[in-house]
Amino acid sequence: MTPLPTPQQLRYLLALAEHQHFGRAADACAVTQSTLSAGLLALERQMDARLLDREGAKRVAFTALGREMVDRARVAVSALEAMVEAADADRAPLSGRLRLGVIPTVGPFLLPRMMPALRQAFPLLRLYLREDTTENLVEGLTAGRIDVALLAIPCACRGAEVMPVLRDDFIAALPAGHKLAERASIPVTALASERLLLLEDGHCLRDQALSACGFAFGDRPDDPLQDFAATSLHTLVQMVAGGLGVTLLPRIAVEAGVTHGTDVVLRPLSQQGASRMLGLAWRPNTPKAADYRAVAATISAAVGGVHQAG
Numbered sequence: 426m427t428p429l430p431t432p433q434q435l436r437y438l439l440a441l442a443e444h445q446h447f448g449r450a451a452d453a454c455a456v457t458q459s460t461l462s463a464g465l466l467a468l469e470r471q472m473d474a475r476l477l478d479r480e481g482a483k484r485v486a487f488t489a490l491g492r493e494m495v496d497r498a499r500v501a502v503s504a505l506e507a508m509v510e511a512a513d514a515d516r517a518p519l520s521g522r523l524r525l526g527v528i529p530t531v532g533p534f535l536l537p538r539m540m541p542a543l544r545q546a547f548p549l550l551r552l553y554l555r556e557d558t559t560e561n562l563v564e565g566l567t568a569g570r571i572d573v574a575l576l577a578i579p580c581a582c583r584g585a586e587v588m589p590v591l592r593d594d595f596i597a598a599l600p601a602g603h604k605l606a607e608r609a610s611i612p613v614t615a616l617a618s619e620r621l622l623l624l625e626d627g628h629c630l631r632d633q634a635l636s637a638c639g640f641a642f643g644d645r646p647d648d649p650l651q652d653f654a655a656t657s658l659h660t661l662v663q664m665v666a667g668g669l670g671v672t673l674l675p676r677i678a679v680e681a682g683v684t685h686g687t688d689v690v691l692r693p694l695s696q697q698g699a700s701r702m703l704g705l706a707w708r709p710n711t712p713k714a715a716d717y718r719a720v721a722a723t724i725s726a727a728v729g730g731v732h733q734a735g
Contacts, residue, residue, distance in 0.1 A: 591730030
């Protein structure tokens with residue numbers, strides 16, 4: 426019988442691919458660096474193949490075969506984890522650990538409403554939270570580091586199953602005394618000549634805000650703020666309050682008080698469909714899909730979304 430790699434060896438391989446550093450990979454696996462290195466050497470000997478290029482490399486370098494093995498290891502470990510998940514789901518549905526990822530423009534504003542509802546609905550569930558960008562959360566979902574992710578959709582979710590939970594309208598935020606503040610609602614075309622302040626690249630809300638407007642901003646080379654962007658909605662609000670420009674805020678942030686303590690003026694947009702959809706995503710074909718749908722429906726009901734109770 427052909428000797429097979431052990432799950433631990435595959436985890437070592439995946440950890441090294443993720444962290445690109447032997448020490449950090451060993452820490453992630455809760456072993457010493459020498460244990461991890463020995464496990465990978467044993468894997469190479471067992472397969473009679475070289476997975477790492479150790480000749481003069483100052484950083485971790487995988488061979489072409491090594492990169493292929495990382496992809497195959499990810500599939501294998503995911504399949505093994507699915508076996509455990511199936512047993513857990515059959516034995517005790519909606520119990521145990523749930524690793525939930527959320528994007529930064531959602532977490533601070535929805536978690537205070539979500540968490541009590543989830544604790545009440547699923548008292549045996551232990552929630553672990555991770556806040557990160559959409560790209561990193563999707564990668565974590567694919568790699569099995571998180572179980573579900575609350576994201577803005579549609580997104581490049583790599584085949585993940587997604588259930589919508591909330592439509593989140595955009596609201597215009599203006600400096601006090603701005604000429605557009607006299608209107609009860611603002612057409613997005615009226616923002617075309619304004620300096621639109623945005624989050625920095627990497628935040629999906631940046632692209633969503635531009636998409637909601639339907640036309641491009643930032644084409645003025647003489648704009649002194651061209652190279653400046655906020656890293657959070659709170660910073661964005663302070664930039665607006667300082668008179669540097671206007672922005673679009675998601676309604677969930679406004680309702681959570683992101684502008685409290687400022688004189689920023691808020692006005693609804695008159696354009697239909699100026700919104701984003703939030704959804705809960707999980708790996709396809711997971712045995713816990715029914716559990717995750719129940720979690721998504723509970724979140725939606727708690728935040729007044731598309732699956733409200735009753």
